[in-house]
Amino acid sequence: VVGILAGLYRYSDLAYIGAGFNAGVHSVLEPAVYTNFISFGPKHQIVDMAINLVDLKLAKVIDCSDWRESEIQERELYETALELYRNLGDKSGVAKTLTLLGSGWYFEIFSFGNDKNIEYLLEAIEIYHELNDINNLAINYSRVASSYQSSNELSKTIHSLNNAIKYFEISDLDEKSYKIKNCNNKLIDTYIKLSNKEKALELIQERNIYHKDNKDSLAIVQDYLTISKLYFRLEEFEESNKYLYKALDISES
Numbered sequence: 001v002v003g004i005l006a007g008l009y010r011y012s013d014l015a016y017i018g019a020g021f022n023a024g025v026h027s028v029l030e031p032a033v034y035t036n037f038i039s040f041g042p043k044h045q046i047v048d049m050a051i052n053l054v055d056l057k058l059a060k061v062i063d064c065s066d067w068r069e070s071e072i073q074e075r076e077l078y079e080t081a082l083e084l085y086r087n088l089g090d091k092s093g094v095a096k097t098l099t100l101l102g103s104g105w106y107f108e109i110f111s112f113g114n115d116k117n118i119e120y121l122l123e124a125i126e127i128y129h130e131l132n133d134i135n136n137l138a139i140n141y142s143r144v145a146s147s148y149q150s151s152n153e154l155s156k157t158i159h160s161l162n163n164a165i166k167y168f169e170i171s172d173l174d175e176k177s178y179k180i181k182n183c184n185n186k187l188i189d190t191y192i193k194l195s196n197k198e199k200a201l202e203l204i205q206e207r208n209i210y211h212k213d214n215k216d217s218l219a220i221v222q223d224y225l226t227i228s229k230l231y232f233r234l235e236e237f238e239e240s241n242k243y244l245y246k247a248l249d250i251s252e253s
Contacts, residue, residue, distance in 0.1 A: 040059065137167040
C-alpha cells in the first residue's frame, strides 16, 4: 500500500530518518531519490544504502551519546524521588514519579525492554484508581497501551486503549477529542494487525462517516488507504486496490 510520505520528500531539502538506535534505520531510499540531505542514528549498518550515503557525505549520523548519559542521570534522579515518596507515604507523588519513569524513552533507547516501563505505568494506574484521578487514568492507560503495542501484546493493547477512551470521554483534559481520535486510530491499527476485519471496518466506517459529514477530504483519503491496507494484509487484493483507487481519485480531484 502506497502512503503519502514518499511524495512529500519532493518538497523538502532535509530529512531525519527514524530509528537508528537499535536494529537499523527506516527506508532512506525515498528522501535520497528527491535529493534530500539525510540524517539518522548510529546503528544504520544493516542498510547498505545508508552506509553508501554516509560514505558519499550525502547523509550525517546523529550520535546522542551525551544525551544518553543525561537520560541515565535523569532516570536515577526519578528512582531516588520514588523511594522518597514511598517512604513519605505520598501516593500522588509516587504515582507521578512512576508515570515519569514509565514514560521515559530510555527504555527503548538502551534496550532495557518494556517490562519495567509497563510495571511502572500499571502501578501508577492502580494508585490513580485509588485516588479516582480520571485525567491521569486516561493518560496512563494511553501510555501503557503504546508500550503493549511496541511489545506486540495486542490483546492487552486493545484492553488498555478501550480503558483510555473510556476515561478520556469523562475527563476534563484539553483537546480530549483529539486524544480519543488518536486512541481510536491505534485501535484500528491493532485490529488490522490481528486481521480482525469486522472490528477494524466497523471503526473505520464510523470514522469515515464523521469525516464525510465534515467534508474532510484528506481524512477520507486516509480512511480509504487504511481500508486498503487491511484488505492487503488479508490478501484480498482486489478489494485493496479498489480502496486504493478511491483514495487516489479523491487526491487527484
